[in-house]
């Protein structure tokens with residue numbers, strides 16, 4: 329079954345044929361696909377909470393999203409317990425988290441040394457039961473980057489998963 333329908337849009341007195349998402353698929357996309365979960369599993373994956381971008385100049389990056397792209401951008405929030413300063417960019421369906429190292433032992437210092445102009449650092453996905461998720465993922469040999477969950481940028485427990493066990497992507501799970 330095709331996911332697209334053909335629409336005819338007026339264009340300079342004529343009609344232009346374009347392919348667009350079928351109404352059913354559009355409704356599904358707007359609501360967000362429900363995670364089916366693993367049968368018998370005690371936890372489920374939820375929404376994309378944010379995509380984090382490590383940046384060498386936080387003010388410059390905040391200005392790009394606020395003044396050039398017109399997004400709603402938060403103030404700078406230092407999180408010394410995580411070794412980063414953050415700025416959140418509101419996108420409606422998700423957020424961007426701009427990250428800059430704070431302190432001498434920042435966990436993002438190595439990443440920025442390798443990626444001097446910055447780059448995508450991690451994705452954060454919500455889970456409905458972070459404790460159950462951690463037990464399950466450890467049993468499946470996915471390495472967690474701390475023994476216990478820590479309190480993340482939104483005041484909720486978070487856990488990072490090793491990028492080498494997640495197809496090269498650093499994944500943060502956040503309690504919904």
Ligand SMILES: C[C@@H](C(=O)O)C(=O)SCCNC(=O)CCNC(=O)[C@H](O)C(C)(C)COP(=O)(O)OP(=O)(O)OC[C@H]1O[C@@H](n2cnc3c(N)ncnc32)[C@H](O)[C@@H]1OP(=O)(O)O
Pocket residue numbers: 380407410412414425427435436438439448449450452473479480481482486488490491492496497498500
């Ligand atoms: C506030 C909170 C929140 O949102 O709630 C946050 O954001 S805190 C955000 C900051 N906190 C965190 O990131 C905490 C979790 N992160 C960590 O524990 C660390 O950053 C690691 C992911 C273990 C990487 O540490 P480090 O750079 O010192 O180690 P390393 O250079 O030996 O890296 C090991 C391998 O992983 C790769 N690697 C490193 N960082 C990566 C990243 N962000 N994405 C994908 N791959 C990455 C390296 O290139 C290397 O691969 P090769 O061996 O192939 O070269």
